Amino acid sequence: MTTLKPDAVVVGGGAAGMAAALELEKAGCSCVIVEREEGLGGILMQCAHAGFGLVEFDEELTGPEFAERFAEKVLASKVTVLDGATALELRDEGERKVLDCCSAKRGVVRIEARAVVLAMGCRERNRGNVRIPGSRPAGVYTAGLAQRLVNIEGVVPGRRVVVIGSGDIGLIMARRMSWIGAKVEAVVEILPYPSGLTRNIVQCLEDFGIPLYLGHQTTRIFGKDRVEGVEIAPLENGALDLSRARTIPCDTVLLSVGLVPENELSRGAGVELNPATGGPKVDSTLMTNVPGVFACGNVLHVHDLVDWVAEEARRAGAHAAAWLRGERPGPELRVKAGANVRYVAPVKVDLSRKNRVYFRSLAVLHGATLEARIDRRVVRKIRKGHVQPSEMQSIELGPEDFADLAEAGSDAVLEIALV
Amino acid sequence: MSGISDVLVIGAGVSGACVARRLSAYELDVVLVDREPDVSFGTSKANSGIVHGGFHHSGAKLKARLEIQGNLMFDRLKRELDFPFERCGIVVAALHDEEMRAIEQLHRQGLENGAVGIEMCSRERILELEPALGPEVVGGLHAPGGGIVEPYRFVFAVVESALKNGVALRTGFKAVRAERVGEIWRVHAEDGRAIDARWVVNAAGLYADEVSALFGAEDFAIKPRKGEYYLLDRAARAKPRKVVFPVPSANSKGMLVIPTVEGTVLVGPTADDVGDKGDFGTTRERLERILASARSLVPAVSEADVIASFAGLRPVSGDDFYIDLSARAPNLVQVAGIQSPGLTASPAIGEYVKDLLKKGGLRLVEKASYDPFLEPKPRVRETDAFGIDRLVAEDPAYGNIVCRCERVSEAEIVAAIRAGHDTLDGIKYFTRAQMGRCQGGFCTYRIVKIIMRETGKDWDEVTKRGGASRLVEGEL
Ligand SMILES: Cc1cc2nc3c(=O)[nH]c(=O)nc-3n(C[C@H](O)[C@H](O)[C@H](O)COP(=O)(O)OP(=O)(O)OC[C@H]3O[C@@H](n4cnc5c(N)ncnc54)[C@H](O)[C@@H]3O)c2cc1C
Numbered sequence: 080m081t082t083l084k085p086d087a088v089v090v091g092g093g094a095a096g097m098a099a100a101l102e103l104e105k106a107g108c109s110c111v112i113v114e115r116e117e118g119l120g121g122i123l124m125q126c127a128h129a130g131f132g133l134v135e136f137d138e139e140l141t142g143p144e145f146a147e148r149f150a151e152k153v154l155a156s157k158v159t160v161l162d163g164a165t166a167l168e169l170r171d172e173g174e175r176k177v178l179d180c181c182s183a184k185r186g187v188v189r190i191e192a193r194a195v196v197l198a199m200g201c202r203e204r205n206r207g208n209v210r211i212p213g214s215r216p217a218g219v220y221t222a223g224l225a226q227r228l229v230n231i232e233g234v235v236p237g238r239r240v241v242v243i244g245s246g247d248i249g250l251i252m253a254r255r256m257s258w259i260g261a262k263v264e265a266v267v268e269i270l271p272y273p274s275g276l277t278r279n280i281v282q283c284l285e286d287f288g289i290p291l292y293l294g295h296q297t298t299r300i301f302g303k304d305r306v307e308g309v310e311i312a313p314l315e316n317g318a319l320d321l322s323r324a325r326t327i328p329c330d331t332v333l334l335s336v337g338l339v340p341e342n343e344l345s346r347g348a349g350v351e352l353n354p355a356t357g358g359p360k361v362d363s364t365l366m367t368n369v370p371g372v373f374a375c376g377n378v379l380h381v382h383d384l385v386d387w388v389a390e391e392a393r394r395a396g397a398h399a400a401a402w403l404r405g406e407r408p409g410p411e412l413r414v415k416a417g418a419n420v421r422y423v424a425p426v427k428v429d430l431s432r433k434n435r436v437y438f439r440s441l442a443v444l445h446g447a448t449l450e451a452r453i454d455r456r457v458v459r460k461i462r463k464g465h466v467q468p469s470e471m472q473s474i475e476l477g478p479e480d481f482a483d484l485a486e487a488g489s490d491a492v493l494e495i496a497l498v
Numbered sequence: 499m500s501g502i503s504d505v506l507v508i509g510a511g512v513s514g515a516c517v518a519r520r521l522s523a524y525e526l527d528v529v530l531v532d533r534e535p536d537v538s539f540g541t542s543k544a545n546s547g548i549v550h551g552g553f554h555h556s557g558a559k560l561k562a563r564l565e566i567q568g569n570l571m572f573d574r575l576k577r578e579l580d581f582p583f584e585r586c587g588i589v590v591a592a593l594h595d596e597e598m599r600a601i602e603q604l605h606r607q608g609l610e611n612g613a614v615g616i617e618m619c620s621r622e623r624i625l626e627l628e629p630a631l632g633p634e635v636v637g638g639l640h641a642p643g644g645g646i647v648e649p650y651r652f653v654f655a656v657v658e659s660a661l662k663n664g665v666a667l668r669t670g671f672k673a674v675r676a677e678r679v680g681e682i683w684r685v686h687a688e689d690g691r692a693i694d695a696r697w698v699v700n701a702a703g704l705y706a707d708e709v710s711a712l713f714g715a716e717d718f719a720i721k722p723r724k725g726e727y728y729l730l731d732r733a734a735r736a737k738p739r740k741v742v743f744p745v746p747s748a749n750s751k752g753m754l755v756i757p758t759v760e761g762t763v764l765v766g767p768t769a770d771d772v773g774d775k776g777d778f779g780t781t782r783e784r785l786e787r788i789l790a791s792a793r794s795l796v797p798a799v800s801e802a803d804v805i806a807s808f809a810g811l812r813p814v815s816g817d818d819f820y821i822d823l824s825a826r827a828p829n830l831v832q833v834a835g836i837q838s839p840g841l842t843a844s845p846a847i848g849e850y851v852k853d854l855l856k857k858g859g860l861r862l863v864e865k866a867s868y869d870p871f872l873e874p875k876p877r878v879r880e881t882d883a884f885g886i887d888r889l890v891a892e893d894p895a896y897g898n899i900v901c902r903c904e905r906v907s908e909a910e911i912v913a914a915i916r917a918g919h920d921t922l923d924g925i926k927y928f929t930r931a932q933m934g935r936c937q938g939g940f941c942t943y944r945i946v947k948i949i950m951r952e953t954g955k956d957w958d959e960v961t962k963r964g965g966a967s968r969l970v971e972g973e974l
């Protein structure tokens with residue numbers, strides 16, 4: 080067993096892991112990235128479509144192109160990349176964090192570091208998670224797996240497809256399947272509005288004439304060996320109307336029903352998770368409750384744009400470096416989700432500097448106003464117009480917003496609300 | 499096919515497997531066949547995985563006697579065969595005073611059957627034994643001898659041991675015709691293969707009635723009774739220490755909360771007679787019922803923890819097992835109607851069938867070379883960091899973790915394929931890869947590629963479980 084002793088270890092070599100590692104290195108810290116796959120890039124590597132990097136590079140890149148720009152920098156840097164290596168267990172031994180990884184090439188590698196950045200990304204929710212009854216034939220895939228099969232393995236998952244859920248990956252796969260000559264019979268969404276980005280509804284469904292059934296639940300998947308069809312029924316006043324159930328014949332079902340941050344490793348190290356996001360609860364420096372362990376990217380909360388992943392990860396890397404130098408956050412204020420807001424990340428802001436807080440709305444709202452309040456006092460008001468759950472939002476708050484805090488008392492809470 | 503076998507066992511579920519292994523201890527030529535592409539793809543793969551406690555059935559029944567006897571055989575089998583089994587104990591929880599009467603009856607039945615250590619419990623005692631129970635519980639029964647087993651892994655191990663001791667296995671062999679040729683049975687498969695044997699054991703599960711008819715033997719009907727389940731994540735809060743039963747109903751033991759040996763939680767099963775032996779579909783109403791019922795016992799059961807749902811079919815024929823020499827067809831043993839507690843009873847079924855064959859005139863000569871033990875197989879999931887490092891030094895494929903949720907390495911998957919488990923489901927049951935919380939979302943394509951490399955198959959030849967269960971259409 081080999082042992083490495085860098086200042087910091089980054090778990091996951093996707094967009095988040097690479098951006099965080101580069102920041103650590105820039106600050107003069109020695110750093111190792113552990114990545115399960117061969118090569119860096121993470122989920123980006125299977126996203127053959129364009130639409131990455133508009134903010135980061137002011138260009139529209141494909142997933143692999145975006146990843147390449149970061150990977151080149153990482154490989155040219157002093158960051159050590161341990162790829163083809165799975166992190167098995169993270170232990171918090173106070174000053175020292177111990178991460179055991181295993182790989183075919185090197186056997187078990189033990190990494191002892193003073194700081195850890197978690198960047199393991201997320202996984203797709205599956206059929207069981209959304210409890211779709213019926214039989215269990217072949218041909219039911221998560222959209223991401225289908226994307227992998229088509230874009231990287233170069234195989235055709237099926238010919239007649241129904242996509243369940245209107246998440247972005249599902250929408251992109253509806254278009255991708257159409258391009259390879261499959262017939263996409265329908266996209267079925269249980270909510271009354273799509274859960275993917277508007278641009279994807281237009282470019283992936285409308286342009287291909289694919290019907291979108293909103294407010295429909297998938298009540299059954301059937302087929303003996305291979306999928307033969309699905310049964311869907313509309314929701315009426317929140318209840319299923321089975322009298323209007325219909326069957327759609329197909330040989331393939333793709334599920335795009337949400338993503339869940341991948342936090343088994345974190346949990347094992349005692350990291351506390353936020354039930355609203357499935358990711359760790361982090362303070363204003365993106366540090367979890369375990370001192371020295373930071374989190375960023377999809378493992379923290381699911382992002383829709385990689386540009387925000389990179390932004391957040393750079394901050395996590397910089398804060399981890401600061402932590403290693405012995406810096407600690409100043410006085411902090413707790414942040415919570417108010418009306419119509421699903422979650423906020425991080426859950427604390429630093430009163431002495433600028434903070435970016437990401438959040439998502441709980442509903443589709445027109446003419447919404449974002450309010451930041453400390454106790455009941457509005458400290459910031461921003462006209463948002465249209466907001467929807469699929470589009471992550473952010474707000475920047477700085478010392479000027481906290482100016483009158485003395486009055487509010489020490490147990491004050493900052494609330495982010497959409498009204 | 500040349501040569502005449504002594505015994506042909508039709509059906510490689512837990513019953514047929516245990517019969518074949520028992521016979522492999524003698525100087526006999528034994529063939530085990532199954533219509534599916536792998537063993538244990540019938541009822542034996544989708545059940546509660548409980549080694550029952552010996553109190554649910556009256557001792558007048560054959561199934562109760564074999565249950566008690568089978569239960570006692572599991573510790574030794576585990577030592578020999580290295581499969582996941584744990585005697586975690588069973589509790590039956592009464593939710594109101596009237597249910598305590600039923601508990602008393604079960605208790606008496608258990609005592610009469612000879613169930614080891616069975617006890618009546620006050621509310622306090624039962625909550626101490628099983629803290630996951632809800633506050634409504636008023637008391638119950640505790641059977642410390644009950645346990646949990648991974649049913650398919652048990653069958654795989656039993657079959658592997660049988661093969662090691664000389665049994666031949668033919669999968670994809672669907673018996674469709676039998677003819678009497680002199681003193682032997684010639685059994686034809688759908689694909690044209692045939693096997694000659696002096697004796698035949700019908701252990702065909704749901705299809706035992708149809709197989710019986712092939713031999714012109716007894717006329718009975720097997721009626722499928724469906725049981726649906728939810729599987730919960732290993733991180734679920736609702737994880738009892740013991741198997742939790744409600745008070746039973748007329749046609750089933752009720753819906754349970756089961757801590758599986760591998761750390762997940764199973765809730766179910768329902769019990770509904772269905773018309774179709776191929777109907778493994780789950781239904782919304784029944785699944786909802788399972789959750790409601792499970793929650794009345796263990797309140798922490800939550801839909802948020804569900805990772806899969808599935809169904810199994812009990813092969814029901816009357817109220818008891820039907821295991822006997824056929825009175826109508828020569829040299830045929832019927833092993834039919836093996837509903838619950840068939841898994842528990844299976845080792846005893848093997849013993850019982852061996853005795854029937856002997857009674858029927860089969861000569862049993864012990865085989866000097868019989869070796870009941872299997873080499874334990876390394877599993878990365880159960881190995882510490884130093885151990886994994888040593889495994890990787892031997893075979894780098896142990897360092898390549900293919901299934902992240904259940905932590906299964908490439909080496910384990912290759913071993914499964916080399917042992918003949920070359921469908922996705924076969925690999926799943928053998929290694930647990932694809933069985934965790936992502937249900938194959940990450941590892942399916944990797945496993946397919948390993949199957950292709952090991953077997954030379956193309957993308958469109960790899961299946962989920964044989965037949966037309968193809969995974970992909972082929973290359974772009
Ligand atoms: C299918 C899809 C389509 C998208 N489309 C767009 C788009 O069009 N435009 C856009 O801007 N954004 C898009 N996004 C969003 C954006 O690309 C992702 O949110 C971003 O790439 C996530 O980066 P990450 O580093 O957080 O996670 P990932 O890229 O998932 O990286 C996590 C890495 O951690 C590794 N890992 C996990 N656990 C371990 C372990 N135990 N040991 C070792 N390694 C481990 C994984 O192998 C993986 O490489 C899309 C996302 C997806 C999933």
Ligand SMILES: Cc1cc2nc3c(=O)[nH]c(=O)nc-3n(C[C@H](O)[C@H](O)[C@H](O)COP(=O)(O)OP(=O)(O)OC[C@H]3O[C@@H](n4cnc5c(N)ncnc54)[C@H](O)[C@@H]3O)c2cc1C
Nearest residue numbers: 509511512513533540541542546548673703725840841842
């Ligand atoms: C919902 C449910 C829960 C249960 N829970 C428990 C429990 O907790 N504990 C317990 O002890 N028992 C339990 N049981 C009972 C137990 O699962 C069964 O008794 C046992 O699996 C039966 O095994 P078998 O080998 O007889 O049948 P099977 O496993 O069905 O095997 C029969 C085999 O015969 C093959 N076959 C059929 N026809 C042909 C043919 N023509 N040619 C070749 N092969 C053929 C089939 O492919 C099949 O593999 C449960 C059953 C169900 C359904």
